Amino acid sequence: MIIGIDIGGTSTKLGLVDQGKVVARKSLPTTGHGSADAFTDALAEAAGQLATDNGQPATAIGIGAPNANQLTGIIEMAPNLPWKHDVQLARMLELRTGIPAVLGNDANAAALGEWRYGAGKGCKDLLMVTLGTGVGSGFIANGQLLLGSHGNAGELGHTTIVIDGRQCTCGRKGCLEAYVSIRGIRETYADLDGDPDLLREEGVLCIAKAAQQGDTAALQTFRHAARWLAVGLANAVAITGPERIVLFGGIARNGELLMAPLRERFRESLLNIYHGRVDLVASALPEDDAAILGAAALATL
Numbered sequence: 001m002i003i004g005i006d007i008g009g010t011s012t013k014l015g016l017v018d019q020g021k022v023v024a025r026k027s028l029p030t031t032g033h034g035s036a037d038a039f040t041d042a043l044a045e046a047a048g049q050l051a052t053d054n055g056q057p058a059t060a061i062g063i064g065a066p067n068a069n070q071l072t073g074i075i076e077m078a079p080n081l082p083w084k085h086d087v088q089l090a091r092m093l094e095l096r097t098g099i100p101a102v103l104g105n106d107a108n109a110a111a112l113g114e115w116r117y118g119a120g121k122g123c124k125d126l127l128m129v130t131l132g133t134g135v136g137s138g139f140i141a142n143g144q145l146l147l148g149s150h151g152n153a154g155e156l157g158h159t160t161i162v163i164d165g166r167q168c169t170c171g172r173k174g175c176l177e178a179y180v181s182i183r184g185i186r187e188t189y190a191d192l193d194g195d196p197d198l199l200r201e202e203g204v205l206c207i208a209k210a211a212q213q214g215d216t217a218a219l220q221t222f223r224h225a226a227r228w229l230a231v232g233l234a235n236a237v238a239i240t241g242p243e244r245i246v247l248f249g250g251i252a253r254n255g256e257l258l259m260a261p262l263r264e265r266f267r268e269s270l271l272n273i274y275h276g277r278v279d280l281v282a283s284a285l286p287e288d289d290a291a292i293l294g295a296a297a298l299a300t301l
């Protein structure tokens with residue numbers, strides 16, 4: 001039994017994982033605890049309850065969090081989390097629970113989850129890309145999660161796709177994330193003079209629905225997103241040569257709206273030696289469980 005913990009900007013989800021299945025869950029708000037210490041107290045209590053309630057002692061804890069460094073076990077000044085300083089979360093939680101804890105970047109955790117339990121099962125070389133508020137990615141190369149010398153390798157979302165392009169949240173310009181994240185897709189729809197009423201709603205689901213009903217600007221928006229993403233993915237393929245790319249997140253789940261133009265553009269963008277050698281698929285994991293499973297997979301490394 002492993003406890004998988006997914007720390008998000010607003011809520012933190014815990015799950016008891018048994019052989020790739022989430023068998024019990026708990027959650028707590030990430031914000032409002034006052035300090036990282038107080039948050040860790042609440043987290044340790046929830047983790048303890050999760051194990052006790054189910055009469056199953058947990059042997060390990062895996063934690064996925066934004067800006068988490070697997071090499072150091074530290075969450076490094078995450079802009080979307082309440083603490084604006086480094087937090088040694090793995091150690092702090094271990095001290096409170098007595099259970100060994102591994103901390104990793106949420107995008108890497110997602111890649112591991114997909115690799116162990118989802119659409120990437122059996123692959124030695126895999127690229128997993130999460131399309132959401134941001135664009136996260138994790139690379140499995142030669143059967144190992146790629147961490148790099150500082151623990152933060154594999155930031156495909158912050159590779160430049162357009163020189164002097166859109167402003168990105170990282171402070172640079174033209175990153176892939178600025179074009180194919182939820183924010184990026186909304187910005188494209190606005191640039192194409194899309195329906196302002198739809199932009200009053202949150203997210204991209206309403207734009208996807210409009211595209212399915214034939215809204216020209218919405219259809220164009222997804223075609224543009226497919227073009228940018230295809231170039232980003234083809235560039236990544238040229239570097240690590242994955243056999244499969246798994247796309248995760250609500251944007252990838254809108255049926256063929258993105259996937260159909262993406263496959264076509266991806267074929268065109270790919271270096272010829274890779275033609276027919278890289279699968280492009282959507283995630284096979286249940287959306288609610290994926291982050292917890294991924295976090296749990298961190299503890300099995």
Ligand SMILES: [Zn+2]
Pocket residue numbers: 157158159168169170171172175177
């Ligand atoms: Zn960026």
